[in-house]
Amino acid sequence: xxxxxxxxxxxxxxxxxxxxxxxxxxxxxxxxxxxxxxxxxxxxxxxxxxxxxxxxxxxxxxxxxxxxxxxxxxxxxxxxxxxxxxxxxxxxxxxxxxxxxxxxxxxxxxxxxxxxxxxxxxxxxxxxxxxxxxxxxxxxxxxxxxxxxxxxxxxxxxxxxxxxxxxxxxxxxxxxxxxxxxxxxxxxxxxxxxxxxxxxxxxxxxxxxxxxxxxxxxxxxxxxxxxxxxxxxxxxxxxxxxxxxxxxxxxxxxxxxxxxxxxxxxxxxxxxxxxxx
Numbered sequence: 001x002x003x004x005x006x007x008x009x010x011x012x013x014x015x016x017x018x019x020x021x022x023x024x025x026x027x028x029x030x031x032x033x034x035x036x037x038x039x040x041x042x043x044x045x046x047x048x049x050x051x052x053x054x055x056x057x058x059x060x061x062x063x064x065x066x067x068x069x070x071x072x073x074x075x076x077x078x079x080x081x082x083x084x085x086x087x088x089x090x091x092x093x094x095x096x097x098x099x100x101x102x103x104x105x106x107x108x109x110x111x112x113x114x115x116x117x118x119x120x121x122x123x124x125x126x127x128x129x130x131x132x133x134x135x136x137x138x139x140x141x142x143x144x145x146x147x148x149x150x151x152x153x154x155x156x157x158x159x160x161x162x163x164x165x166x167x168x169x170x171x172x173x174x175x176x177x178x179x180x181x182x183x184x185x186x187x188x189x190x191x192x193x194x195x196x197x198x199x200x201x202x203x204x205x206x207x208x209x210x211x212x213x214x215x216x217x218x219x220x221x222x223x224x225x226x227x228x229x230x231x232x233x234x235x236x237x238x239x240x241x242x243x244x245x246x247x248x249x250x251x252x253x254x255x256x257x258x259x260x261x262x263x264x265x266x267x268x269x270x271x272x273x274x275x276x277x
Contacts, residue, residue: 026252032245033057040242056242060250063243068222069229074254076138076225077206080145084153084202085195087146092157093183097166107158114151119211121148126215136220144212149202156201160194161187196262204255226251 032040034052060066094100095107125144134140164187172182210227217223230247 029245029252030249032242033249035242037240037242056240056246057250059240059243060247063247065222065224065229066247069224069226072138072223073207073226076141076145077203079142080149080206081199081202083142083146084149085199088150088153088157088198089191089195091154092161095154095158096161097169110151110154114155118148122211122215125212129216134216136217136223138223140216141213141225144216145202145206145209148209149205152201153198156198157191157194160191164190200258200262203258207255 031047031049033056034054035046035049036051036053036055039046039049039051091110095103129135129140168186168190169179169182172186173179177185208227209225210231213225213228214231217225217228230244230251
């Protein structure tokens with residue numbers, strides 16, 4: 001083994017330990033979802049079961065409200081992502097392509113909003129929603145998630161837009177396109193990786209959010225989202241941890257599928273957005 005390889009052994013060892021610590025909880029969740037009940041309740045942990053079952057997934061899917069809350073989460077998440085993309089695209093274009101008074105202050109405010117802790121907004125948002133009679137509504141959750149994901153979306157799209165030469169739009173305008181047509185036909189296709197990256201971030205944020213959904217949906221339980229439903233899922237099934245883990249696995253599946261589909265464009269979007277600010 002070369003001296004260079006020897007120097008990399010400690011770093012590789014630490015990286016392997018971190019990887020195992022990060023992946024093992026997910027592995028245990030998925031494994032428990034497929035384990036037979038006797039293996040789950042065994043005193044000695046079974047890391048490699050000899051048999052697998054889909055019974056727990058059947059229990060999770062047949063539980064009261066599963067598909068209703070799945071639909072609620074999907075509606076809120078899709079609405080949040082679409083709103084954030086439309087608004088952030090206009091804001092990012094104004095910041096990256098135009099020069100106007102207060103531009104630097106606006107960018108600074110966006111950065112401050114991005115780093116602000118979401119937990120600090122819980123009480124103010126609850127008071128505003130209560131006084132405006134907006135509790136127990138999916139539209140309220142959608143607007144709050146939109147507000148939370150908007151700063152990151154603006155920052156990312158601004159950086160990615162700044163990396164696209166403005167001369168491309170100017171050339172299109174010389175050929176007869178209006179400014180809006182030049183942006184739509186030339187710049188927007190080049191922004192696809194950045195749009196994918198920000199969409200994935202917004203999807204994960206809204207899909208997994210628990211605190212706001214738990215606090216703002218109080219009386220109308222039919223408007224709960226999947227994270228809130230999962231928090232009370234074990235009470236429905238008692239000690240049926242297999243069904244609980246199966247429901248958690250199904251909950252994580254859309255994000256995993258979306259990431260696998262978009263991973264190439266997401267990687268390009270993240271690197272492209274980080275090149276130039």
